Amino acid sequence: MSTQDITEPAHTWANFKRGVAVQRRVLVALMIRQLMTKYGRSNIGFLWLVLEPMILCCGVLVVRSLISDSEENGVPLISLLITGYLPLTLWRHLSSAGTFLLRRNGPMLYHRDITLLDCAFALFMLELGGCTIAFTVVYWSLYTLGLVGPIYDLGLMASGWLLMALLAFSLMMVFGVLTEFYEAAERFIQPFQYLFLPICGFFYMVNWLPDYAQELSWYVPTVHCYEMVRGGLFGPIVETHYTPWYPVLWSIAMLAWALPMVDKARDKIHFG
Structure with a gap:
């Protein structure tokens, strides 16, 4: 065996x-850039990444608590809302960020080590981290106040949360490509988000629906994520x-x- 053969694994591992x-x-540099671009350097800056979804969630909790009963179909209303609104926030923040995602990050391609996928993944990690921290803070605050119960299955709940993030990231990439090829696609993203809201699983649990509606709801991928998050929180007290x-x-x-379309979309990016 030659010396080159012996040392090759070491070189490979070092590389x-x-x-x-x-x-x-x-990724760290891109995440810092995203934070500075979106939230700036003044005031509380990047803390808005966490505070923004927290404030919106708390507003929804207060309003719904004032106009609705404390339970909905036997499920505590506050618990139902936090397992609905915060995954929805994660979904909307990530998927909507796909609008002209490639174009907005095009100038970063002047750096040899940076690709468009790096920019997309940095944004994904940033939004996922911010929404996850917001979810954790809101839940533990309500739990400390005795307004929600303990988590029954943290693994199931986390799995549903991460699957929602994966779906949102995938849709973000689709929106990123579509808006580069068809600028008019931007106009359809917000209407799509609103039209999708009634069927996404935020307002209901599958077991509440009639049999024919249950069959239809199972074709909606986000419904499975909501059911997993709620099953992890509620446990056997609800049927998921x-x-x-x-x-x-x-x-x-x-x-x-x-992903294969990203390189083709890159050719359509014009640097000013």
Whole structure:
């Protein structure tokens, strides 16, 4: 065996570690850039990443608590709202960020180590981190006040949350590609978000629906995520219906279409 054969694995491992270090620095730098661009350097700055979804969620909780009963179909209203509104916030923040995502990050391609996917993943990590912290703070505040119960299955709840993030990231990439090829697509994103709201799973649980509506709801991938989040919080006191692989298949299908199109969309980006 030659000396080159013996040392090759070491060089390969060293290159891998060096690549991981570079990738980590790139993602951290891009996340800081996103924070500075969106929230600026003054006042509380990046804390708005967490405070914004918290304030909106608390506003919804207060208004609904004043106009509705304390329970809905036997489920505590506050618990139902936080497991509905905060996943919805994650979905909308991430998916809507896809509008002209590639164009907005085009100038970063002048840096050799940065790709469009790096920019997209940095935004994904930022929004996921902010919404997750907001969810945690809101839940523990309400739990401390005795307004919500303990989490029954944290693993199931976290799985539903992460699947919602994966779906939203996949749709973000689809929107990013579509808005580069068809500028008019931007006009349809907000209407789509609003039209999708009644069926996404935010307002209901599958078990509340008539049999024919249950069959239809299972075709909506976000419904499975909501059911998992609520099943993880409530446990056996509610009946949930979900199939984890279904939103995964939707995500794979969207990414399988969007990712190969990123390079083609890149050619349409014009630098000013």
